[in-house]
Amino acid sequence: MVRFTRHDIEEIYRSHPLRKDTILQRVLQQKGTLAGLSEQDLAEDPWTEISDQNHIGGLGFTRELGVQAGLESSSRVLDLGCGLGGSARCLAWLFGCHVLGLDISAERIAQARELTELLGLQSRVTFECADLMTASLHSTHFDVLWGQSAWVHLEDKLGFLRRWAPALDRKGCVAFEDVFLIRLPATNAEENLVAELENHWKSYLVGLDGPAGWSRILADCGFAASLSQDCSEQLRDHFLKLQLGASRAEALPVSQLEQESWRLALEAVDAGLIGYFRIVAARRSAGQSQ
Numbered sequence: 528m529v530r531f532t533r534h535d536i537e538e539i540y541r542s543h544p545l546r547k548d549t550i551l552q553r554v555l556q557q558k559g560t561l562a563g564l565s566e567q568d569l570a571e572d573p574w575t576e577i578s579d580q581n582h583i584g585g586l587g588f589t590r591e592l593g594v595q596a597g598l599e600s601s602s603r604v605l606d607l608g609c610g611l612g613g614s615a616r617c618l619a620w621l622f623g624c625h626v627l628g629l630d631i632s633a634e635r636i637a638q639a640r641e642l643t644e645l646l647g648l649q650s651r652v653t654f655e656c657a658d659l660m661t662a663s664l665h666s667t668h669f670d671v672l673w674g675q676s677a678w679v680h681l682e683d684k685l686g687f688l689r690r691w692a693p694a695l696d697r698k699g700c701v702a703f704e705d706v707f708l709i710r711l712p713a714t715n716a717e718e719n720l721v722a723e724l725e726n727h728w729k730s731y732l733v734g735l736d737g738p739a740g741w742s743r744i745l746a747d748c749g750f751a752a753s754l755s756q757d758c759s760e761q762l763r764d765h766f767l768k769l770q771l772g773a774s775r776a777e778a779l780p781v782s783q784l785e786q787e788s789w790r791l792a793l794e795a796v797d798a799g800l801i802g803y804f805r806i807v808a809a810r811r812s813a814g815q816s817q
């Protein structure tokens with residue numbers, strides 16, 4: 528039985544502090560106007576962390592992953608679990624490439640389109656509402672399958688990659704970052720902590736052996752990692768910044784539920800239970816071992 532439904536996922540993002548209205552309100556508070564709005568305005572907020580980058584490491588991680596995926600202006604990127612489309616717009620802005628973003632939440636997709644239209648990026652950045660576990664393949668072939676802090680929501684990660692690997696061009700790569708469980712919980716208290724975190728995030732941490740587990744899934748689908756990087760240091764920083772941002776006088780209110788998920792995440796980071804990784808993987812060439 529599926530533990531988290533489509534409805535559960537839609538619910539957490541409906542009340543999420545990062546939304547089109549909170550981001551635009553924040554920009555308005557800081558700049559006094561939305562005239563001349565840029566993607567950088569949406570993506571960077573050193574004071575309250577209210578940005579369109581709904582992942583660890585913000586704009587910096589999007590840029591770094593884009594460089595490591597070898598993006599250039601001719602690249603076609605498929606952003607799987609694109610949320611508000613922050614990464615998609617940044618990639619178009621920074622690398623000049625074309626991006627199609629897919630997300631299960633119709634509300635997120637509507638907001639992603641509206642923010643993109645505000646910047647006039649809609650000729651290079653488009654969105655469709657789709658469940659990554661059931662959607663049929665797009666006719667276009669892509670150079671990069673992209674994911675940031677999204678695939679942790681998917682229970683059957685092998686089924687997911689098998690479904691989307693054929694959308695990738697022969698020379699394309701998979702480039703993604705996500706949270707993972709560093710070690711199994713050792714006590715009942717730790718087990719409860721991880722279960723509570725999974726429940727708050729509507730995500731599956733247990734059952735996948737982190738980056739090593741992903742490497743096996745990638746190998747099963749014919750890929751080999753060219754880069755596997757531990758980015759866990761940024762995790763603690765991320766949740767501390769969110770807490771600090773929410774406590775500032777000019778900050779917009781954040782629900783108790785969301786603040787509780789930050790507290791749980793920090794507890795799990797401090798206990799050495801969760802980390803964050805980045806992987807870039809290309810198709811194995813004939814004769815290359817797994």
Ligand SMILES: C[S@@+](CC[C@H](N)C(=O)[O-])C[C@H]1O[C@@H](n2cnc3c(N)ncnc32)[C@H](O)[C@@H]1O
Binds near residue numbers: 611630
């Ligand atoms: C933490 S957000 C990350 C959004 C975006 N990648 C970013 O970095 O800003 C995770 C996103 O995954 C989406 N998602 C979760 N399960 C999904 C599914 N089965 N199909 C499509 N999207 C899904 C959620 O709706 C949410 O927008």
